[in-house]
Amino acid sequence: xxxxxxxxxxxxxxxxxxxxxxxxxxxxxxxxxxxxxxxxxxxxxxxxxxxxxxxxxxxxxxxxxxxxxxxxxxxxxxxxxxxxxxxxxxxxxxxxxxxxxxxxxxxxxxxxxxx
Amino acid sequence: xxxxxxxxxxxxxxxxxxxxxxxxxxxxxxxxxxxxxxxxxxxxxxxxxxxxxxxxxxxxxxxxxxxxxxxxxxxxxxxxxxxxxxxxxxxxxxxxxxxxxxxxxxxxxxxxxxxxxx
Numbered sequence: 287x288x289x290x291x292x293x294x295x296x297x298x299x300x301x302x303x304x305x306x307x308x309x310x311x312x313x314x315x316x317x318x319x320x321x322x323x324x325x326x327x328x329x330x331x332x333x334x335x336x337x338x339x340x341x342x343x344x345x346x347x348x349x350x351x352x353x354x355x356x357x358x359x360x361x362x363x364x365x366x367x368x369x370x371x372x373x374x375x376x377x378x379x380x381x382x383x384x385x386x387x388x389x390x391x392x393x394x395x396x397x398x399x400x401x
Numbered sequence: 402x403x404x405x406x407x408x409x410x411x412x413x414x415x416x417x418x419x420x421x422x423x424x425x426x427x428x429x430x431x432x433x434x435x436x437x438x439x440x441x442x443x444x445x446x447x448x449x450x451x452x453x454x455x456x457x458x459x460x461x462x463x464x465x466x467x468x469x470x471x472x473x474x475x476x477x478x479x480x481x482x483x484x485x486x487x488x489x490x491x492x493x494x495x496x497x498x499x500x501x502x503x504x505x506x507x508x509x510x511x512x513x514x515x516x517x518x519x
Binding site for chain 2: 303306307309310313314316317320321322324325326327328329330331333334351354358361362365384387388391392394395396397398399401
């Protein structure tokens, strides 16, 4: 991470770890839900019957999406730096754009199944 | 200059753990936008969502879903291992954690497979 100052690197590391702690809990629950939901095949009616109007579902998956939007781009930035030698402001801008993409698409999906 | 690992480092179980964690993370990162797009079909109504689910109801997609669930569980266990290494005072269980992670991944894969068959 040559092009990035130490403070930013430390901050990214911190965000990555804190989001990981949150995600650990959410992913464990999500895997349980996935295995439960997939029994007997998936149907739109079956999914929406569970999610439609559910505040708990909206809250759980809303927070889940936001934690992903923090966690995933930092990991991708690392991979870009180490494997593609892609560093500097353009890599950071691409990671930020991916964060926004995940947050918008993810919250849109949550809205889609809850509203 | 970035240092490169030699063969000895790459033969260490921790290197394989790193590789699994990175590749699973990469695959999951690329899958997420597709996942969100697919669920976003629900905005257009139940029929649109059903249309996609029917399209995805074929062996190749089921295999991919199974693979993603296994990767998610491996990434979860690999991440917990890193958090333990960085934040917890415990030692001596780092290699055990690799074995437990593999075991949890295998169990998750079997559970998903069983659920698919029901």
